[in-house]
Amino acid sequence: MLFAVTILYPIGRALEISFYNWNILPGGRSSFVGLHQYGLELHDPIFWRSFANAAFYMAFTVPLQIVLGLAVAVLLDAKIPGRGLFRALYYLPVVTSWVVVSLLFKYLFATYNGFVNWVLQDGIHVTHHPIGWLDTRWPAMITIGLLGVWKGIGWSMLIFLAALQGVPEELKEAATVDGAGAWASFRNVTLPAIRLSIAFVTVMLVIGGFNVFTSAYLMTGGGPQQQTEVILTYMYHQAFQFVDFGYGSALAFTLTLVVFAISLVQMRLYRRKAVGVARWS
């Protein structure tokens, strides 16, 4: 019931609204336009740019969060002094407010009077001119991505850490007895043992990557000149700035379909791999 009310009903209504030039006034006349809003998307360069930006963010943040999260998890799985403290420190960014850290990053990477440019220009003198981190498309997307990675490593670390603790010690010992080094043992024993966790983290991060909103909205607002729009900031602007709820809903529904389709493909791929591993073993 809860699922139907909070997920299915909004999806259905968003789909319905996307077929209209929607008048938000209750009882107001909304004209039916069929698939027109979806047709507009195809010819809208900002839609494609926002889609490409979201895809870039996903492609930039997901591998880094997995690799770095796994590396940190392996390190913190070892019996090192202060392990508990380090685990808490790495997880700390996850529980900080998106709004606070987005505004902090905005200050750090500001072209003028920003901390990063101050270090680069006045500290270590690697540039004579301030770098416009947030003033042009790709540097801005990388900066937004860096925040995503910094904030997300702790989450993937936590999942991997839990998975690593479930890897049977006997398997690792057997590999060592068979002459496997640390890397060979990690590659052939640990990685296959935590593959389901890797699949879970990948699927979730891909979904989260396409749904980037708060950091992009607060750090650049989709600007300058809509260069850093991602799908959700573009949808937000359409609905809440331009009061074009029909097109906004079409964007939301399109994103939903894309993310759903990509997630299905990912899950099938992982399932096929899992079956392959099971047959092989």
Added chain:
Amino acid sequence: MRLRLLAFGLPAALIAAAVVASASAHTDGVARTAASKTTITFWDSYTPPTETGAFDRVIRQFEKLHPNIVVKPVHFSYNDLQQKLLTATAGGSLPDVLRSDIIWVPQYAKLGVYAPLDKILPGFKRIAKTVYPGPLATNFWHGHYYGLPLDTNTRIQLYSRSALEQAGFNSPPKTFAQMRTMAPKLKEKGIYVFADGGTGGWNVLPWIWSAGGSLTNKTYTKATGYLNSRKSISGVQLLVDLYKEGAIPNLILGASGALQTSDGAPQGKYATILDGPWMFPIWAGSYPNFPPGVARVPAGAGGSVSVVGGEDIAMIKSTKHAAATKAFIQFMLSPSAQLQMAKAGQMPVVKSVGAQLTKIHSYYGTFVKQLATARPRTPSPNWSKIDQVLNTQVANAISGKETTAQALTAAAHQIDGLLK
């Protein structure tokens, strides 16, 4: 697993839920009458304490004259009011009357939220004759007036005397030509001749109009042939040329962390900026030793033409207290109410009050002169989209991605589609 995928895989649907929730709920938010009195609710974005205090005094005057009406003001910040109006429209919980940004009027008139005052307000024609035509025009959409101007403002040239003096000037540029001449001399002293914080309509229309150009035709149905006319191009070209010469800072293109105009002028880094009357109380607090100079927008081939800002008073069509609301609107347009609000920094729209303004604040005089020729932005429900197009294309011209003619032709083509 599929269920989990659905549950986790559709965060976009949650945002869609917000869209839907705001588009479907319906509650009656109209204030109830207390005893035999009628209570009307007024939403505004007056700044506390000066403006809200003055408004409270105006309300008390009104309530003395109309003992059976109680006015309940609800104050918001500007951004909150914009969001609140949108969600309240969807939720059916609107006030009776509000102080609306002039650029919202066509949008909410089209939605059927604002009432056409020229059809229902007694004495509308008489009141309309008492106000400045520019602010009045901001209420016009599809043959009717969906509000009346409440307060107005415009952008004039505010300048730093010390910055100009450093380069040997004792007055700001009066024309486009003088701007070009003064720019290199100011640059030698490390001073920008002009600075602005964007390339939208509020920023660039004064230059286009002063050059003799326009955004659209007079009936607001076509931009091609107008925005990309020779005169319009020459207005934007002035900004492009000055930017290329290093006489305008990249604040205009949105450089993050760049020195804002509100700091750059009093610090003597920006010789001139265009801004409104609200800057004076701001500077009185943050830069008490900065006496800003005031002058009209530099004139081009089309004269000195600025852009109308300000707010309109709009009646909600669905109000259950139409008579009381109309009486309040009429009162707010009276010279006494206008004068009271002028003392709190709200520029009046009633022409007869204009003569008394310089007694309140001397700088009002230049604003009144500028208002005589100031024009409204295109009254269109799609203004936000039009503004976005203009913002992007003029930025493309200034940054050199396109020539000014190419950028404005592309903008005009896109705006044509938004004017239909």
